[in-house]
Amino acid sequence: MNSQRYTPFVGLALFLTLSACxxxxxxxxxxxxxxxxATYQVDLESCQHLALEQPSELDIYGSAxxxxxxxxxxxxxxxxxxxxxxxxxxxxxxxxxxxFDVAEHRKNIILRCMEGRGHLVVG
Numbered sequence: 001m002n003s004q005r006y007t008p009f010v011g012l013a014l015f016l017t018l019s020a021c022x023x024x025x026x027x028x029x030x031x032x033x034x035x036x037x038a039t040y041q042v043d044l045e046s047c048q049h050l051a052l053e054q055p056s057e058l059d060i061y062g063s064a065x066x067x068x069x070x071x072x073x074x075x076x077x078x079x080x081x082x083x084x085x086x087x088x089x090x091x092x093x094x095x096x097x098x099x100f101d102v103a104e105h106r107k108n109i110i111l112r113c114m115e116g117r118g119h120l121v122v123g
Contacts, residue, residue: 025103026052028110030121037119047113051106063101067094 026048032040068091114121 024099025106026110028103028107030111030114030119031123033120033122039117040119043114043117043119044110047110047117050113051109054106054109056102056105063098064091064095067091067097 028048028051029044068087070090111121111123
């Protein structure tokens with residue numbers, strides 16, 4: 001398989017994925033233990049905005065880089081796929097893992113923020 005033929009597509013896929021997921025996890029709405037208070041919507045929007053302001057790109061890039069390195073090394077040792085293909089696959093797996101880590105981090109920010117504003121959240 002000619003890995004150079006697929007290299008631009010991998011880069012484009014990574015770029016599109018990162019662009020589409022810039023707000024990933026920032027729209028989380030917590031489950032309340034009771035009715036919504038009068039300030040719930042304003043507080044929720046403020047907390048979601050706060051969560052989205054937190055830097056996450058480095059976490060995503062770091063996960064993608066780590067996945068690419070690990071899979072690239074494993075691919076070159078296995079002989080089943082080339083190291084470029086393995087690195088591309090690992091990068092995508094790392095990217096997805098990084099996105100889920102960022103979403104979980106943002107969810108926790110929203111939960112703590114809403115609790116701090118007096119809302120009874122359970123998850």
